[in-house]
Amino acid sequence: MSEIKDPLILAINPGSTSTKISLFKGEKEILTENIAHKIEELARFNRASDQDLYRMELIIRYLREQKVNLSEIAAVVGRGGLVRPIEGGTYIVTEQMVADLKKGIMGDHPSNCGGLIAYAISKALGCQAYIVDPVVVDELQELARISGMPLIPRKSIFHALNQKAVARETAKKLGKKYRESSIIVAHMGGGVTVGAHYRGKVIDVNNGLDGDGPFSPERSGGVPVGDLVKVAFSGTYTYQDMKKLIKGHGGMVAYLGTHDLRVVEDRIDKGDSEAKLIFEAMAYQIAKEIGALATVLFGQVDAIALTGGVAKSKRFVDLIKKRVSFIAPIYIFPGEEEMRALALGALRVLNKEEEAKVY
């Protein structure tokens, strides 16, 4: 492919209730939209991975309404999905990957549609399709795979796209290369994942989709396993109920009935002591996880980065800072920059700064 200066890149990020799309001209975002989906519309599909064509039609309609010349798009990049575990990087979407995403070989997740839509649009336009740092990026060191129960090895499923982008930014602030740094990143959104980034690889991280690590606004995180087994076999709950207690209806929302941290802060300000306790406990667990990962890095930590929607709360960030600032300098990246991370991943390949990996 010949190099184009500032190529036009379409980035697609399908979430559980919306599909975010952005157009980048080189590094510059020139258009962005969050296409909200009606719950009834999504409910027509048994699996999130079956929503690809439905979401794609809405994307194309929106781009046409905005009078985007589709033939100028040089690459389409989607948030990747539950493909088989792979190391981080930018991957060409191949037929094998499409088959795995469609089948959901590692599970069903809205981001499975990212690679599927990117592939379909790229075929129609005659350009390349990529995914970047999917949630199943697996760079765990062997030690970190051992759980204590041979039946259940630890898995690497986390906010790889935002964590890697934030770790790269942090390294830049330190004047270092990502592949020469030791950084702990805590992504704090609806789910929380905390990763140890050592020389460009995430060598240990909690599984954000499966009851591991700190609790979060809507996930339980790790709970005492003996008691979990008792509850599961009590006859009161179905398998689906148990899954919901771990993800969706677990963590802060289970205690306080809301997954919105702003509502919780408001309740604290009005004197709600239960809200204060749970708010502080969530910060405590995340700080404890950061401390644990400092031992993974033998205490040689260049920086700690806090990111995700929860990092917008100064009160929450201050609680974590109090406990972990003795470890390393702390950098805050409120919210997430997944669209930029997707576009930059594709751009690094188009600019030949990095080679695209093949699945």
Ligand SMILES: Nc1ncnc2c1ncn2[C@@H]1O[C@H](COP(=O)(O)OP(=O)(O)OP(=O)(O)O)[C@@H](O)[C@H]1O
């Ligand atoms: N300005 C803010 N102040 C405090 N909390 C906030 C603010 N903005 C968002 N949050 C909280 O951040 C959490 C959601 O974060 P975010 O939007 O990053 O998650 P998500 O994208 O839904 O999930 P994930 O990041 O796990 O994929 C919610 O608890 C929300 O209330």
Ligand SMILES: CCCC(=O)O
């Ligand atoms: C943990 C992986 C991303 C998500 O929370 O959906």
